[in-house]
Amino acid sequence: MATDPIGAVRRLWAAFVGSAFVAWLRSHRRGIGVTVLVAFAVFLVVYVWTNPGVIADALSIGWGNLSLLFGLYVLVLVTHFLILLATVRLCGRRIAIGPGASLTVYSTVANFFGPLQTGPGVRAVYLKTTVGVRLRDYTLATLFYLFVFGAVNASLLFATTLPWLSVLGLTVGAGVVVVATWKLGLGDRAGTVVAIAGITVVQALVMSVIYFVEVNAVAGPYDYLHSLVYAASANLSLFVSLTPGAIGIREGFLYFAQHLHGIPSDTIVAAGIADRAIYAVFLGVLFLISGAFHLRSAVQQQSAKRLGDSD
Structure with a gap:
């Protein structure tokens, strides 16, 4: 008898969603959230404690560059947040600003310290259990973002070596997006599709400015165009991030792309150390601030609930 693999997967997923384990997760969301917050906070403290050089590495490039990079990292985080809002909207749902911002912070932290693309997994589970976004819809929307x-x-x-190929690649990519939007019947959501694509382009450009600042802070001078190619090769390493922060993986991509961006190995290593150190400190500060606000909100809600029960 022929089997229906898609139907089997759907039945397994339905059984999982309706299981006692998922029901327990839903009923203990707040407690689990607080536990995760505390666990991440402890992890960050231990990480800095066992790697004290991370602070020195972050400060070695100067306070001016450090402040500039922190501001640029905030811009990258804003693009992640806007892409999250647009992605959820593409799936036919909405998420409030506050929960969306918190989810962006926590999933970004998870994506840096966890292997592979941990962040999208965290977002998928949260959106499935709290917003009602179907896993299939979110997966397709995320694949669209990753494609762009x-x-x-x-x-x-190829911006420095074969600029015509860069133009061709961007043109073909835009054509694929248009055709996919039409074939998938997303004409009524074309504005959201364009928004995701546009924000993704802005995100890539902001990240290129970050790398431009970093390579010029540790060596240089390097022009922006070569830093743009450098950033492109570094960003592509995110697709095979087998280690936290793509440590080693990114450097491998940058090394093999040296004939394209022209930045030497010693600069790649020095910039990589500074980048990981600064970004880890940035995420730690951001996470602790966000966690403090989250815990404060949870305490206020719990106090209001107790007062309501006592009336």
Whole structure:
């Protein structure tokens, strides 16, 4: 008898969603959230304690560059947040600003310290259990974002050597997006599709400015165009991030793309150390601030509930 693999997967997923384990997770969301917050806070403290040089590495490039990079990291985080809002909207749902911002922060932290693309997994589980976004819809929307991100960076790899190929790659990528939007019947959501693509391009450009600042802070001078190619090769390493922060993976991509961006190995290593150190400190500060606000909100809600029960 022929089997229906898609139907089998759907039945397994339905059984999982309706299981006692998922019901327990839903009923203990707040407690689990607080536990995760505390666990991440402890992890960050231990990480800095066992790697004290991370602070020195972050400060070695100067306070001016450090402040500039923190501001640029905030811009990158804003693009992640806007892409999250647009992605959820593409799936036919809405998420409030506050929960969306918190989810962006926590998933970004998870994506840096966790292997592979941990962040999208965290977002998928949260959106499924709290917003009602179907896993299939979110997966497709995320794949669209990743396609745009990959197409933009793959095209920019040749900005200094074969600029016509960069233009061709961006044109073909835009054509694929248009055709896919039409074939998938998303004409009524074309504005959201364009928004995701546009924000993704802005995100890639902001990240290129970050790398431009970093390579010029540790060595240089390097022009922006070569830093743009450098950033493109670094960004593509995110697709095979087998280690936290893509440690080693990014450097491998940058090394093999040296003939494209022209930045030497010693600069790659020095900039990589500074980048990981600064970004880890940035995420730690951001996470602790966000966690403090989250815990404060949870305490206020719990106090209001107790007062209501006592009336």
